[in-house]
Amino acid sequence: MILTITLNPSMDFIYSVDDFVLGANNRTNLPVKMPGGKGINCTRALMYLKADVLAYTVLGGENGNAIRKYLENENMPLISKKISENSRNSYTIMHNGGIQTEIVENGPKISKLESNEIIDDIINIVNGEERINIVTVNGSINNDNDFYYVSLLTALRENVSRKLVIIMDQSKKSLNNIVNNSVYSPDFIKPNEVEFAELFNMNSEEISKESIISKLTETKSKIPNILVSLGGNGAIAKFSGNIYEVSIPSIKVVNPTGSGDSTVAGVASAIARNYNDKDIIRYAMACGMANTLEEGVGVLSLDNVENLFEQIDVTLVSEEIKK
Amino acid sequence: MILTITLNPSMDFIYSVDDFVLGANNRTNLPVKMPGGKGINCTRALMYLKADVLAYTVLGGENGNAIRKYLENENMPLISKKISENSRNSYTIMHNGGIQTEIVENGPKISKLESNEIIDDIINIVNGEERINIVTVNGSINNDNDFYYVSLLTALRENVSRKLVIIMDQSKKSLNNIVNNSVYSPDFIKPNEVEFAELFNMNSEEISKESIISKLTETKSKIPNILVSLGGNGAIAKFSGNIYEVSIPSIKVVNPTGSGDSTVAGVASAIARNYNDKDIIRYAMACGMANTLEEGVGVLSLDNVENLFEQIDVTLVSEEIKK
Known part of the structure; x- marks a missing residue:
């Protein structure tokens, strides 16, 4: 689960x-x-993938109530914690024949007390439901602690006795701290090219398949699986020490929003099905791409996922040199 | 009231x-x-003016509930009718040092049945509360009937036996129908220069104090009181057949939103106090200007209103020629 x-x-x-x-x-x-x-x-995408999924979230105020109602209408399996500030709104304005302008609220400030309670909640949920073997931690939290996700990761590693696969999808300082300043590591991260550049202090002009391959080769990361998505140019992945180049077919994008979240859903779902590394990568990419074929966010068709899966090539670029 | x-x-x-x-x-x-x-x-401005006021509105869905809660927090005396569609949101984005970009939803469609019920409601309220002697009808309604406000005006004139002062603040087709295609007339309208140009099929370049004065002079409108606001250039008014030019002091505008609504509040409040024509005009202009000195919409300080009232000159331009 x-x-x-x-x-x-x-x-x-x-x-x-x-x-x-x-x-x-x-x-x-x-x-x-x-x-x-x-x-x-990501949860919505997992529901389309018919995965066994449970969503934990935090909701506050009148916006929180509205979000809960809409999620219940989607039949999303949900555990939510009440927080004191109002949950946020975001706006997408589709205009002038395809331009997409977003106005995104930072969201409610999560107090120190609330963030501690959230960690306790999550540990209790994971320890209370033994079927949970994969945890995805998706997106940001609006509080002042850039090490918050390091604390959550630490709590999951130290307070859950069984082996958990932990997938983390953060950016900026949170991502940097998870990668460089944490005793424990997640099993999977999915930086896009901009996040990868930030992580390695590269200029965006320096980013290419070659530079990513060489950075991944020379860097001894404790994180076993890294997927660097390059939009329409496919991806570079480092899984279990092996580096792969991922080639994807070209498709007609309808709405790219939620593609990264659907990729995470694909990874989690493929791991749950015990796919091998190459197929995890292919499935993840297929889910991310299938989402872009739909208007909806985190919406995908299983037919498109299967069809795209067949068209994605994952080529070994360099193999781990065992000492 | x-x-x-x-x-x-x-x-x-x-x-x-x-x-x-x-x-x-x-x-x-x-x-x-x-x-x-x-x-x-307008109601908020009337509350600042310490007027005896009651607001009638229509609210639907979760947005309607939110609006009701906020109005209750303001202690606004309110009668609201529940409608089937969700009330609307509007957005103002203040950006790049003073630019104001608005995204305004058209709002819930009001069905034919609902619009008829609204007229019945209003007639019942006015007939049930004899203290009501002034009615302001503010803004648009989102339905397919451009004659809806004509119907409301007709119902108020035909089904209320006592004399009501009716102030109407509409634009475009609704305003045109009220002015040109209605058996009954309101007592007051307040077109701004753009609305006045629309009403008389003038180009916006043709609009000047002189052209407005000549249009008002040559047109035999059944509406006894018309105030044409010209922003920072003051106004031209035709009250009881007499035409006035209004000169205003220059002020530092903080936020112009709601200035027209505060002007309407000023008119209603001045009529309720039995001011003479010149002082109604001065008070209305003072309220519209006082609102622009505040961040809030429909917010004004009584001190500013009194202070501005003293600085506004209303000069008779042409007197009605009695036959």
């Missing part, structure tokens, strides 16, 4: 404006509303 | 973004939230 963790969920409002003008009054119809946040999107 | 009518209220979210970029992900703090819509803003 997969447990997803979303500590900054949101209600997403999607607006269409033909001609969006700054400094003006822009009229629009009522929005499409959909609960979001990385872990919520 | 003044009854205000708001058939398309909204919850306004006010966001600050330092550098708002189209096509990008723009991060922001939690918004300032404030219920709005023209009649709600």
